[in-house]
Amino acid sequence: MAFEFKLLYESKECDARLGEMHTTHGIVETPIFMPVGTKATVKTMTPEELKEIEAQIILSNTYHLYLRPGQDIIKEAGGLHRFMNWDRPILTDSGGFQVFSLGNLRKITEEGVAFKSYIDGSDHFISPEKAIEIQNDLGSDIIMAFDECTPYPCSYDYAKDSMERTTRWAKRCQEAHKNADLQALFGIIQGSMYKDLRLKSLEDLTLLDLPGYAIGGLSVGEPAELMNEVLEYTVPKMPRYKPRYLMGVGSPDYIFEAVERGVDMADCVMPTRMARNGAFLTSHGRLVIKNATYKNDFSPIDDNCQCYTCKHYSRAYLRHLFKENEILGARLATIHNLFFLINLMKNIRIAIKEENFLAFKNDFYKKYGYLNNN
């Protein structure tokens, strides 16, 4: 089935919108939060548990899977869905972000990026064509163009050169893509925090008429206000009838801000990583379970939460599990944090539909705090 995005509703209050992505492995409601399963597993979770918390799509990483177990093994397994036993949509990141995070271990040329494996020091080269070949082998429903994610801060000249190269690479990705009927290729808008570069990137990529577009290079250390500013001048100019994906964003407040500005998709390792460290997302902000105050607190993490963890376990028990480094603690925290974000996004969709988004956001901030809790 070809990829299709249906724009279902646009808020009258703000730029928030409702939509549906139809993919090879099913429909995804937008705006959506995508749990991250970097290495072909959303850490600690089974696919059945992800379905129970109503995860509609997950993200996995081309770079990590290319290094281990390797694209050949996943291809031989029948693709990433079969390999990891997940039959709903998967989006794979292109590997650009990870490769560029390697610093001195990588070298960028027009052709692509040479880098050394963090596992065994072996030499590798990923070009736009290679990134697409790997993702074709993985068989993910949405694949990402190979881009350079610039750091923050970044000079204008570097950001300009990099953005232009990312655009040239996007074209090469589109040409190399062998599976456009089954896998939707998204382009990635770069340009650091420079308005003219962002708009130029957006304009050039739009000409490629790709099925969807992402905003990359945000949530890389810049102040929240700056991210919002970039979103404000970028998102409204993105194609109206195509999904808009803000990469690497996933704290509750950032999600509100992004959705308000017209973003349809977001992902972040934060909720799962926090969970493994014993930090729980709640309607009142973060709860650090190892705190002694929870020693004999037999109430659930969040009174209002309907997740498996909150229905069955007390703060005292969860604290005990974390104090003892028991794996069940990381599991129960991950279930809770992902449920929290997925459920929050569900309520956001309802609020958009009911033209109640801004009031819902303000109510949430009153208890949770605003852009200061991350």
Add this chain to the structure above:
Amino acid sequence: MAFEFKLLYESKECDARLGEMHTTHGIVETPIFMPVGTKATVKTMTPEELKEIEAQIILSNTYHLYLRPGQDIIKEAGGLHRFMNWDRPILTDSGGFQVFSLGNLRKITEEGVAFKSYIDGSDHFISPEKAIEIQNDLGSDIIMAFDECTPYPCSYDYAKDSMERTTRWAKRCQEAHKNADLQALFGIIQGSMYKDLRLKSLEDLTLLDLPGYAIGGLSVGEPAELMNEVLEYTVPKMPRYKPRYLMGVGSPDYIFEAVERGVDMADCVMPTRMARNGAFLTSHGRLVIKNATYKNDFSPIDDNCQCYTCKHYSRAYLRHLFKENEILGARLATIHNLFFLINLMKNIRIAIKEENFLAFKNDFYKKYGYLNNN
């Protein structure tokens, strides 16, 4: 409900038997394998998952729970069942084995054992009365008398003194026990590898008319043949109409040998600990998943296995998870290994009933190996 053991059937081929333990939290079929949840969690597993693999009873540890989170917290939570969200029977070890494992960190007197906490070096003292008080607070269905588990090898004189003290302590445990209508106190037969001591221990403890008896001090490093020998002269003399529990035994071959000699209950951390190290129990012996041969092996761990792991995941995927230290790997391996042992015990019960136990055992050994695979 008072504890009751029903002897349902005795094999004509050997000393194996079928029974039922009726406890405050439900019925347990014997012979039974009990998964170990040392610190109020069977490592990596939820209670629902334990039920799915048909775990009927789990074991937890008084010593660990006394140190953390502490008996008061579990009592305040409403007992161990509520604390950990497990509503089926629980057996708690008395802490004797753990305290005596501390070596130089503990000092034994007639009154009890003084020891230092492995967590913070603080001083503690557990007497028979204290061990029972803690277990009364935990509210487990079966509680164990406070005993000394002697090491192997052990001199005759030490084994004799220790065994006699264990017997005196068992009497004190019985007197201190405040909850005999809800919690069944089991005595523990000691005496190292000395026949006269074992029989004396058994004889004296039998006079206490406790609801069940365990054989302690085995599986502590002695050769398998020696364990079998002790079982051969001990088990047949144990009360016929009371459950017989072999402590700390849980490899498939040892289970066969023990059940053949009349043992009704067994527990071991082996299957769960092995699982976390990537070793899977299969009908053909152990499978070490990190072995390179499984890199692109897309078959399940065990073709004949009906567990969740074998139904949904390949060796290649499991190897990938273990190579990447992904928690899901430990989870899937634990599910498999516990299912393997619980299902094996279920088939053993069927074989006993059908007077087919010895043939079943021999068939199993042909593929799995005999007492050489642990």
